[in-house]
Amino acid sequence: xxxKLKGVAIGAGYFSKFxxxxxxxxxxxxxxxxxxxxxxxxxxxxxxxxxxxxxTDYKEMIIKEKPDFVDIITPPETHFEMxxxxxxxxxxxxxxxxxxPTFEESKKIVEYVSKKNVRFVVHENFRFQPWHREIxxxxxxxxxxxxxxxxxxxxxxxxxxxxxxxxxxxxxxxxKKLLIYETGVHFIDTFRYHAGEIKSVYAILKRLNPVIKGExxxxxxxxxxxxxxAIWDANRYNENxxxxxxxxxxxxxxxxxxxxxxLYSDGNITVQKLGGKEESHNYTxxxxxxxxxxxxxFQRDFIDTLLSKNTFETSGENYxxxxxxxxxxxxxxxxxTPIYL
Numbered sequence: 001x002x003x004k005l006k007g008v009a010i011g012a013g014y015f016s017k018f019x020x021x022x023x024x025x026x027x028x029x030x031x032x033x034x035x036x037x038x039x040x041x042x043x044x045x046x047x048x049x050x051x052x053x054x055x056t057d058y059k060e061m062i063i064k065e066k067p068d069f070v071d072i073i074t075p076p077e078t079h080f081e082m083x084x085x086x087x088x089x090x091x092x093x094x095x096x097x098x099x100x101p102t103f104e105e106s107k108k109i110v111e112y113v114s115k116k117n118v119r120f121v122v123h124e125n126f127r128f129q130p131w132h133r134e135i136x137x138x139x140x141x142x143x144x145x146x147x148x149x150x151x152x153x154x155x156x157x158x159x160x161x162x163x164x165x166x167x168x169x170x171x172x173x174x175x176k177k178l179l180i181y182e183t184g185v186h187f188i189d190t191f192r193y194h195a196g197e198i199k200s201v202y203a204i205l206k207r208l209n210p211v212i213k214g215e216x217x218x219x220x221x222x223x224x225x226x227x228x229x230a231i232w233d234a235n236r237y238n239e240n241x242x243x244x245x246x247x248x249x250x251x252x253x254x255x256x257x258x259x260x261x262x263l264y265s266d267g268n269i270t271v272q273k274l275g276g277k278e279e280s281h282n283y284t285x286x287x288x289x290x291x292x293x294x295x296x297x298f299q300r301d302f303i304d305t306l307l308s309k310n311t312f313e314t315s316g317e318n319y320x321x322x323x324x325x326x327x328x329x330x331x332x333x334x335x336x337t338p339i340y341l
Contacts, residue, residue, distance in 0.1 A: 004030045005303065008065050010058045010082060011073030011096075012036040012045045014168055018289045019073060019123075020049040022296035028303055031071075035061045058082060062089055069094065069306070071123075075171070076100050083109050087116040094302060096123045098181055099319065103327045110316035121302055121312040122319040126186035127193040128298040130285040131248060131263050136194060138281065143271060144256030147195055150230040152187060154250035157239030159216050164209055178214030179205065179236060180329050183249075188329070189314070189322040191222055191230040194254070198325045199223045200340045205333040208237040220329055240265055247291060267292060 007029055009020065023031045033053035036042040042054045055061035062070060062085065069092035072082050076098040086093050093113060099122055100106040113120045126132065139147065159165060165172040172178060180203075192198065200223045205215040217235035224230070239245065242265035252263035259273035267285045272278040285292045305312050312318075328339040 004028060005068045005306075006065065007031045007069050007071060008033045008035070008061055008067040009051075009071040009073060010035045010061075012038070012041045013073065015096075015290070016073040017045060017049075018295040019071060019299065020045050020051065021289060022293075022299045023071075024049055025296060026300060026303055028307070032067065033061050033065050059085055062086060062091060067091055069119075072096055073123075080105055080109050080112075083113055083120070087113040087118050087120075090116070090118060092119040092306065094121055094123050094299075097185065097319075099316075099323065103320075103323050106323050107320060110320055113316065119306055119312070120316045121305075122314045122316065123298065124186065124189050124314040124319060124322070125294040125298040126249075126291070127190045127313065128301065129248070129294040130283070130292045130297065131252075131267055131269055132190055132193065133297070134269060134281070134283045134285075135252070135254065135261055135263065138261055138269075138271065139194060139254070139256075143258070144254065144261055144273070145258030146256055147226065147228040148255045148257065149228060149253075150191055150195055151253045151255075152191075152230070152232050152234075152250055153252075154183070154187075154232070154234035155238045155240045155245070156183070156234075156236045156249065157245050159209055159212065159236035160238070161209075162211050164211055172214075173212045175212075175214045177330065178212065179216050179218050179234065180220070180326055181214070183236070184218065184220060184232060184234065184329065185322060185326050186249075187220075187230075187232045187234075188222070188325045189319070191224075191232075192322060192325075193313075195224045195226065195228050195230060197225045197321065198341055199225050200338050201325060201328045201332050202338045203329040203333040204336075205330075208235060215333075218333070222325065242266060244287070247287065249291065 035055045035058040070086045071094045202221045204219045206217040220232040222230040254261040262270045269281040270278045332339045
């Protein structure tokens with residue numbers, strides 16, 4: 001009987017280290033190999049995280065390693081061919097977001113893998129941040145009653161100046177779509193997690209830094225089927241006043257018929273019932289890895305769900321709903337009108 005699930009991974013870029021590190025803490029898994037064209041970059045992952053084998057051809061890696069699953073951590077334009085090959089070989093798939101450069105190609109990926117006998121999930125980790133998991137519990141318990149509004153304000157501070165993004169993710173400078181495509185999609189998905197399905201969207205998008213090609217500022221309003229609404233007021237230009245701007249990515253206020261929930265930049269959650277005082281809500285969150293260790297929480301959930309054969313929260317079919325809303329946001333900004341889904 002097999003004691004561990006065998007995984008392989010494609011990619012060794014900036015963000016991948018959070019995922020490789022998280023796999024080392026999941027005892028049911030062994031990542032046996034990675035694929036990356038740059039051997040020095042590959043070594044920087046293999047040595048600290050115990051990955052034994054290196055390939056420069058992902059097809060060769062999948063054929064030789066015969067893994068149970070592949071973790072695809074590469075740019076979106078590579079995803080269709082990689083997902084197609086893995087699905088054809090009967091390998092379960094975790095695919096990094098953005099899922100694809102366009103909604104049409106994302107749909108093409110989901111439709112293709114759904115015809116194969118494999119499990120598929122999008123690595124969408126924001127809803128797995130511990131504060132968002134805890135907020136979902138508080139909402140479900142009815143503590144603040146029926147939801148009225150969700151309001152998240154983000155100031156990421158990594159996109160001002162002539163050297164914007166160069167030190168960490170320089171390809172951001174060439175994205176024709178940036179803020180919503182790369183970051184706002186996380187919040188669309190998280191708002192869906194908290195409030196349900198989206199009915200309509202309205203958005204105003206701007207470019208503040210002239211050295212980049214895409215938008216880096218936006219106001220996004222989502223209306224939900226339960227008549228609540230969400231506002232995401234964000235830019236990557238101005239700065240948060242908290243020392244770690246990429247911990248919670250901002251501050252969150254959720255209002256309901258019985259009171260409010262607040263998330264602060266340090267991860268603290270408070271609850272204030274109508275007529276009462278704001279009180280701290282005790283829960284566990286750790287400054288480990290990325291944004292409260294959400295890569296580990298997501299990957300732990302992936303393994304538990306894979307083994308239990310339950311439905312992934314960010315399955316391809318479910319994530320297409322998030323991407324459909326993302327497309328509507330861009331259409332709204334272009335036409336300066338609400339878009340109904």
